[in-house]
Amino acid sequence: DQQVKQNSPSLSVQEGRISILNCDYTNSMFDYFLWYKKYPAEGPTFLISISSIKDKNEDGRFTVFLNKSAKHLSLHIVPSQPGDSAVYFCAASRRALTFGSGTRLQVQP
Amino acid sequence: DAGVTQSPTHLIKTRGQQVTLRCSPISGHKSVSWYQQVLGQGPQFIFQYYEKEERGRGNFPDRFSARQFPNYSSELNVNALLLGDSALYLCASSLEGRANYGYTFGSGTRLTVV
Structure with a gap:
């Protein structure tokens, strides 16, 4: 039973455009949501998080939106840069993290 | 300023053997969590410890x-290794083991079981 789902295994965007990564969850008890970025042979690197009591959090080029009624969150990257190319994981937390399966983002120069 | 350090970085073991993986958290962090990442999937929660006590356990057999x-x-110990235990094992440290304090991951230990 996958409680956190990332239905798009890959996404390709042009440099300078917006990247939108999506994530759905089923457990309404999650109280925090996080996005991590992962390069091969490295551990996940924290990007941005949002509390379940908020609907938007912004940090530079990264914005996370939370729609609790739809149990959906998204990560917007504007503008996208080639260095953003990596696998992005959505994670949800009550205490431990439950991860989605990841979306591979490719930003084309 | 040391981050989360894990050792060894890689190892190869034979089916049926036992393995011990090690993790040092960020200085001041009192919580350590372990995750298993199989190729093509997201990390899966194995254990969380806070102040030396087990705070949570994922859906893994008693061999872990x-x-x-x-x-x-x-330390994470895995007994009676199976081929399916081949994965990247990640350690994450946090101040108190709650997401609002953030989790920082190490680079992982790549375990191959042959």
């Missing part, structure tokens, strides 16, 4: 065990 030491470092 862990402990946290007084200096907050941690």
